[in-house]
Amino acid sequence: MNARTRHVIGLWFVAAIIALLLALIPMAGHAAPAYMSVARLTDEFTLQIIGDAVSCNGHPVAILLRGAQNVDKTCNIRLETDGVSVLFPAMADRLHIMSYEFATIKLHD
Numbered sequence: 575m576n577a578r579t580r581h582v583i584g585l586w587f588v589a590a591i592i593a594l595l596l597a598l599i600p601m602a603g604h605a606a607p608a609y610m611s612v613a614r615l616t617d618e619f620t621l622q623i624i625g626d627a628v629s630c631n632g633h634p635v636a637i638l639l640r641g642a643q644n645v646d647k648t649c650n651i652r653l654e655t656d657g658v659s660v661l662f663p664a665m666a667d668r669l670h671i672m673s674y675e676f677a678t679i680k681l682h683d
Contacts, residue, residue: 611678621639631649654670
């Protein structure tokens with residue numbers, strides 16, 4: 575391997591490291607959700623509201639679970655004074671859950 579080949583390989587290596595670092599910069603701007611609220615709807619179903627979800631462009635996401643299985647999820651959430659109103663794609667009507675039915679877990683400051 576001559577000096578020119580080593581120089582070209584070195585430049586490719588530096589370019590790959592720079593590209594990797596540039597790809598990671600947007601990911602650093604996404605903070606973890608600040609909270610998660612959980613409401614037990616029935617013996618079978620649980621509703622999770624996760625704040626600041628990346629999948630909803632920083633807005634809350636609602637996830638409907640049956641046991642540990644994800645049944646449905648939506649970004650169509652309205653936070654109201656007395657609770658939360660959610661519209662899942664598979665449902666015709668909005669689901670309204672009163673705020674006292676939720677247990678809220680603060681994930682970070």
